[in-house]
Amino acid sequence: MSMKKYKFSIAIATIYLILYVVLFQLNTPGLILGLMFLLSPIPVLWMVYQILKNGTYTGKDLGKEEFGYQDVDKNKLGMF
Numbered sequence: 001m002s003m004k005k006y007k008f009s010i011a012i013a014t015i016y017l018i019l020y021v022v023l024f025q026l027n028t029p030g031l032i033l034g035l036m037f038l039l040s041p042i043p044v045l046w047m048v049y050q051i052l053k054n055g056t057y058t059g060k061d062l063g064k065e066e067f068g069y070q071d072v073d074k075n076k077l078g079m080f
Helices: 002-025 030-039 041-054
Strands: none
Touching: 002 030, 002 041, 030 041
């Protein structure tokens, strides 16, 4: 069920932002566009919250390292 929650939030945020662009192209009054612009962080932040809360990480564990890249060996970077 959690997967559906964050996918739904992604869809809502995307539709909201596409609707804003479409209304902008249709010369919608500035008051409506301004209100939508001011409220736009709400669906984006809700989407980020849902992804962080319900999303799952499927990559490999870094172990004792504080940071790292999954596709590059640490010894090949030449910085450590």
